[in-house]
Every structure is written in C-alpha cells, then in structure tokens.
Amino acid sequence: MGKIDDTLKMFKELTDAKGIPGNEKEPRNVMKKYITPYADEVVYDNLGSLIAKKTGMHGPKIMVAGHLDEIGFMVTKIDENGFIYFQTTGGWWSQVMLAQRVTIMGSKGDVTGVIGSKPPHILSPEARKKPVQIKDMFIDIGASSKEEAKSFGVKPGDSVVPYFEFTPLKNEKMLLAKAWDNRIGCAIAIEVLKQLQDSEHPNIVYGVGTVQEEVGLRGAKTAAHTIKPDIGFAVDVGIAGDTPGISEHEADSKIGKGPQIVLYDASMVSHKGLRDLVVKTAEENEIPFQYATMAGGGTDSGSIHLTANGVPSLSITIATRYIHTHAGILHRDDFDNAVKLIVETIKKLDQDTVDSIKFD
Structure with missing residues (x-):
C-alpha cells in the first residue's frame, strides 16, 4: 500500500x-x-x-x-475432532462463505481458521449442483481434538470475524475492505x-x-x-x-x-x-x-x-x-x-x- x-x-x-x-x-x-x-x-x-x-x-x-x-459468526460447539460449529450473526449468503479465512477471538488471543465442508469429490452429481447449506459448514482451526481446540482458547460464545485487510486498489479512490x-x-x-x-x-x-x-x-x-x-x-x-x-x-x-x-x-x-x-x-x-x-x-x-x-x-x-x-x-x-x-x-x-x- x-x-x-x-x-x-x-x-x-x-x-x-x-x-x-x-x-x-x-x-x-x-x-x-x-x-x-x-x-x-x-x-x-x-x-x-x-x-x-x-x-x-x-x-x-x-x-x-x-x-x-x-456480520460474522459465533462459536456454538466444538466436536470431538476439534472442528468448530457456528451460528451466523447477520445475514450471510452461503455461496460467499466456503474456503474463506476467519479469525476466532479466543480467550488466549486470535485463532486463525478456514470455513470448510464435505469436499465435492465425494458428493453425488446432483448434490454438487446445489449450494452447500450453512448448517453443513464448519471451521477448521487445525486442532486434532476438542481438548486441543480448547487449549487454543476457543470456546462456545467466541466471536468469529471475516479476515481481510484494508486495501486501496490501483484506482486509489476505489477502496477494498x-x-x-x-x-x-x-x-x-x-x-x-x-x-x-x-x-x-x-x-x-x-x-x-x-x-x-x-x-x-x-x-x-x-x-x-x-x-x-x-x-x-x-x-x-x-x-x-x-x-x-x-x-x-x-x-x-x-x-x-x-x-x-x-x-x-x-x-x-x-x-x-x-x-x-x-x-x-x-x-x-x-x-x-x-x-x-x-x-x-x-x-x-x-x-x-x-x-x-x-x-x-x-x-x-x-x-x-x-x-x-x-x-x-x-x-x-x-x-x-x-x-x-x-x-x-x-x-x-x-x-x-x-x-x-x-x-x-
């Protein structure tokens, strides 16, 4: 910049x-x-x-x-394998969410994650044509278990925020954030x-x-x-x-x-x-x-x-x-x-x- x-x-x-x-x-x-x-x-x-x-x-x-x-998300639960489930806070369109980076505001500091879902390679041809529903998404923070996720400082109720840095574009009056x-x-x-x-x-x-x-x-x-x-x-x-x-x-x-x-x-x-x-x-x-x-x-x-x-x-x-x-x-x-x-x-x-x- x-x-x-x-x-x-x-x-x-x-x-x-x-x-x-x-x-x-x-x-x-x-x-x-x-x-x-x-x-x-x-x-x-x-x-x-x-x-x-x-x-x-x-x-x-x-x-x-x-x-x-x-708009963002809130942690609702952590499963036994350390994956994070969430509630949307504000209106989200499911098609703009998958594979996007997020930040969980945990008790021990920020934790980076990415929104994931079942990969399309194992879906039926019909299922691939449909947008993934938000209820079928989760956040992957690289934890191997519920205990490890908790050790990162993540718990239900934590805020989850989209990750993006403010960036003026080449036309400097056009601002991306x-x-x-x-x-x-x-x-x-x-x-x-x-x-x-x-x-x-x-x-x-x-x-x-x-x-x-x-x-x-x-x-x-x-x-x-x-x-x-x-x-x-x-x-x-x-x-x-x-x-x-x-x-x-x-x-x-x-x-x-x-x-x-x-x-x-x-x-x-x-x-x-x-x-x-x-x-x-x-x-x-x-x-x-x-x-x-x-x-x-x-x-x-x-x-x-x-x-x-x-x-x-x-x-x-x-x-x-x-x-x-x-x-x-x-x-x-x-x-x-x-x-x-x-x-x-x-x-x-x-x-x-x-x-x-x-x-x-």
Whole structure:
C-alpha cells in the first residue's frame, strides 16, 4: 500500500477492527479515538453504543448514526475432532462463505481458521449442483481434538470475524475492505463532527456508533432512547448496481456518483419533509446524489424514527459492491460527498426548520 493519508488511516483502523453484534469493543475503541477530539463529551448506552455530543447552539438534537457491528459468526460447539460449529450473526449468503479465512477471538488471543465442508469429490452429481447449506459448514482451526481446540482458547460464545485487510486498489479512490457495512457510517459520523468543529451550527449534534444493527437494529433503539433526538440520520451502505448482470430496474446506483438518499426500505418510509430538505441542500451545493429503494433490509433509521413520539429520519447510504461478504468495494468521493451533504443540512436545522418540516 502506498502513501496513506489520515482519512485512509482511519478507514484502515475501523475496517480492520473486529466486531460482530454483541462484541463491538474493538471498533468502538477506534471510533472513540477518532471522534473524541471533536466532541464535548462521549458517553455510552447500556448496550455499548457510543454517543459523542457536540453542542453548537442549544437547538434541536440531531443524531448521525453508523453501526459498529459487522456480520460474522459465533462459536456454538466444538466436536470431538476439534472442528468448530457456528451460528451466523447477520445475514450471510452461503455461496460467499466456503474456503474463506476467519479469525476466532479466543480467550488466549486470535485463532486463525478456514470455513470448510464435505469436499465435492465425494458428493453425488446432483448434490454438487446445489449450494452447500450453512448448517453443513464448519471451521477448521487445525486442532486434532476438542481438548486441543480448547487449549487454543476457543470456546462456545467466541466471536468469529471475516479476515481481510484494508486495501486501496490501483484506482486509489476505489477502496477494498471487510466491514464497510458499516464502518463507513462510523467514519462519516466522525468526519461530520470534525467538519463542524469550527463551524456555527444551530443545534446539538450526536455522532453515534450503534451496536447490534445486523441482528435487528437494536443499538439504534437504545441510543435513540438515550439521546431523544429531534432529527435522525442513519448512515450505512447501500446496493451498487454497476456490476455485470444487474439491470437498472433491479438497482441503478453507481459507486462514485454520490451518496444514496433512501426513499423506502423494509424498516422505514423516509420522512418526506426531511428528505425534501436534504435534496434541496444537495442541489444548492451541487453535491451529487442518487435515489435508492430497498424492498428488503433496513438501516438504523428503522429504530430511530419510532423512538418516543416519533423522530423525522432519513437514511443516507454509500453504494458498495459485494456487501455481506469478506470484501466490499466503495468509492472515496461518495464518503466525501455524504459528509458534505450531512454537514450542510445540519447547518440549516434550527428549531424553526425542524418544526416546519415535520408535517411537510
């Protein structure tokens, strides 16, 4: 890897950090390191979501949330021969899992493993045509027995994380890493507070790293109850439709063409008044953007908007190739433009504006 600037260094530390739902300590510590210099205070909810507060004027409370957790696995049992069985944490497609390297976060340190299954050479011709089911997979850590696996420090309940190192591609704006879903959202929350450091803003901004998004938008619920925001932004990854085989009807977003403004997903219909304000802000500032919808899946906005008596909320996402695999690709420009769009919108969100958009 060539010269690495401060932002790329932050990306690397965030994405290389290991944190499945329920064990987000490593990415939380990285986010804390990077966001603390721009926050008046950093606190936590009781599930472990990080909440960094920055006060401009004492106006509306604005929540900008990325989630700390990544999809992974949890050890459920060790068989007599030392092979590891597991539960998925978050959504996995079985075809992207086999022969992939993983790291088990054991009590004596990290343990390397690979996901295995019965070899195709001994399967019937019919069985070979079918994808291997996740229930028939296991993790091989090179142990010869249950006792040896335990001696490595592996036990049920341990986190298992995909192994991949952050790597800029030859086109240096194209960035390859695990866990873009959703360390890019955490990076956006950090950078928003950084860019507001020397700016006047008529509100209180909360940069949040939520926990357990991949298993049901859980940390966003507890963090939003802690903050009681007036406006909520979830920042996450979205579907890129610019690879072979995808029609524009299925997904038309392209990486590098601006952040996605999510109109609808399975967790929320986006708030029309807030959405219109964000679109107007993008057009005024000549910030590129794309519209997106997702019939399946959701983001932290799904929990935030249902807090207390309701929170006008919007999801702003970064088109990312190969999400929910070991390796995703996104574009640096989309990060920069998402930050700019959120910062410019926050500068407009005084109490009168918040009140005026509620019922638009």
